Structures are given as structure tokens and as C-alpha cells.
Amino acid sequence: MHNRRQIFVNSPFDHQSIALQLNPTQSVLTLSNLTSLLESSHPKSLSDFSVVLDGKLMNGSTRIQVSNLPSISTLTLHPRLCGGGGDGGATGAESRDCYLKMYAEKKPDKVDPNEQRLSKWLNCALSNEPLAEPCVIDLLGNLFNKEALVHALLTKKLPKQFSYIKGLKDMVNIKLTSVAGSDGSTDTTSAQFQCPISGFEFNGKYKFFALRGCGHVMSAKALKEVKSSSCLVCHADVTESDKIVINGTEEEVSLLRERMEEEKAKLREKKGVSKKSKNGVTAVADAGGKVAKRQIDDGNVNGNGVTVKKKFKAGDKVPVNATKEVYASLFTSSKKKTDFRETYSCRSLPLGRN
Structure with missing residues (x-):
């Protein structure tokens, strides 16, 4: 049942x-x-x-x-709850790996373009510290704290992007004008310097030039409106090649780089003759930068038109009634002594007499 x-x-x-x-x-x-x-x-x-x-x-x-x-x-x-998303459940298409990758990969923070621009004008391009006297500028318009740049050169830790800076000759000491009423604080959100003529703040909104001769920094508007062949602050002579645009555009930096290469080429050509070698032969640099060796003769003129002198020899200036070998021995000890040898009883005894 x-x-x-x-x-x-x-x-x-x-x-x-x-x-x-x-x-x-x-x-x-x-x-x-x-x-x-x-x-x-x-x-x-x-x-x-x-x-x-x-x-x-x-x-x-x-x-x-x-x-x-x-x-x-x-x-x-x-x-049953209706699917389609928004209900807190999974659709079945996701995997644990995709969530791990999504949260593991750190997304780069968005950089405020205004802060990036302000940093280039207020901070050292090498150490990223606030600009503080003494300051320098390179031939491409980058700003540095002089102490940070010199230290990097001495310790050979200069980044590759600044490899064209070899020494003090590749940097220009600049004179920045502090903003009126500034207490010298290291505030990184406002400009600490200004143009001494127009009063424009040194913050990237206006174009500025540094003068290579005197080092004064002023705005492009001041140089344009007050047309002068001398510095508007110290009245030193200024040419167009003395103006270095600060933090210029790619096109302006390209022009500065071409000018820098031309100046270095002229400097190499101006040096001309290198140091003399030990055997009386000198190395002369031609127009193409190649080095050729030329024999130096007394009173001769080399390929660059430079008069060179013959190496001094004591035997060529022997006084009257003096023996050449004896006189030359006063200034040199290069005479060969193969005809002499030392014995236990006599030094420098001629061969064949013992």
C-alpha cells in the first residue's frame, strides 16, 4: 500500500x-x-x-x-531577475583576469597643460627645482640653476638630451628681475620674475629673450616697441645673434641649433694649427676639418699662412773657435756612449785601452 x-x-x-x-x-x-x-x-x-x-x-x-x-x-x-546589466550580476563574458589587468595597469595621470608650461618657466630644466640665482641659459634657450648644471658636468651625469653642453662656454649667465613686492619664496604656482621694461610676468604667456652679451632677460614686446641696438637696461651693444629666445617653439629651437653648430664650426676653423709634436712636425687642420702633418722649417709659412719656426738646436749656435760637439754637450746629454764601458777600477774607460 x-x-x-x-x-x-x-x-x-x-x-x-x-x-x-x-x-x-x-x-x-x-x-x-x-x-x-x-x-x-x-x-x-x-x-x-x-x-x-x-x-x-x-x-x-x-x-x-x-x-x-x-x-x-x-x-x-x-x-528570476531579468539580466542585461545594472543588476549587480555578471554576464558570463568576463573573466577574473580581465578585472585584474584592468586594475593592475596604472593609468597615467592627466597633466594640466598650464602646469606643464608654468613648470618650464619657473623650474630648472635639469633638477626641476625652483629657479634661484645664479641662473644660466644654454644656447637652445633652456633654463638652469647654475649650481645644478655645473655639478652634473663635473660628475658626468648630464642627461643625453643636454649632451651638447660641454662646459661654461656653452652656457650664458642671465640676470632675472624679481617681481615687485616678491619676498623670494619658492612658490611654484606664480611667477617670481618679470620683464624689467614692460613688467610682463615670466610665466610662459609672453615671449622672452636673453641677451648673450650682458645677460639681461626681457620680453619680446619690450624689444620690439623700444627699437635700440643696445640693451634697454645696461645699454651694452646688442646684435640680432645675441638674442636667445627662452623656451621657444620647435621651429625657434631648430634655428638656435643651426646657429650653435655654425658657431662651433667657425671656432674649429679659427683654431687652425694644433700643438707641435715632439719630432718637430705639426698637425695643421684644413678647411674640411682634416688634419695633415707638415715639416716645420725655419721661417717657412704653413698652409694657413701662419709663420712657424724651426726647433732650436744648440749645435746651430756654436761660438767662434768652439768645438760643436763640446758646445752641444753643455745643453744635452744625448751623445751616444757606445765606445765606453765601466770596469771595477775605472769608469768610462775607452775600449781597447784596458
């Missing part, structure tokens, strides 16, 4: 429980069996619910032995 088993259904859409009677001859209970039992009594399809029987979640592959069920069971229907 089969025991009758009853299942009470709890649904969020019904105010009272529904009682289902299981077939006494049924041995296995599946989700499809429950679906057929609920079709007539429940208004919703089970596909819209999660089915839990006596605390156990059921799916299409779940099979429950009816004999193992208690005489009275509880079937609870939980409505």
Missing part, C-alpha cells in the same frame, strides 16, 4: 498555498513532473522561477526519489 504524499506550493503571486497530490505509483519526481502538475493550477510558467523543493534547488537534471520525500513537502518558487 502506497503512502500518499502532498506538496504545498508557495508562490509570490498567490496569497495562499497550493496543494499538489503526487501519484502513488510514481517513483521518481523531476522538474517536468512538477511543471505538468502546476500547469492547471498556477498562472505563471516555471521557466520564470527558481524551484526549491524542501530547501533543494531543482533544475532539468534533478531526479528525486518519491519514497525519500516526507508525507508533506514544501515547494517554493522564487522569481
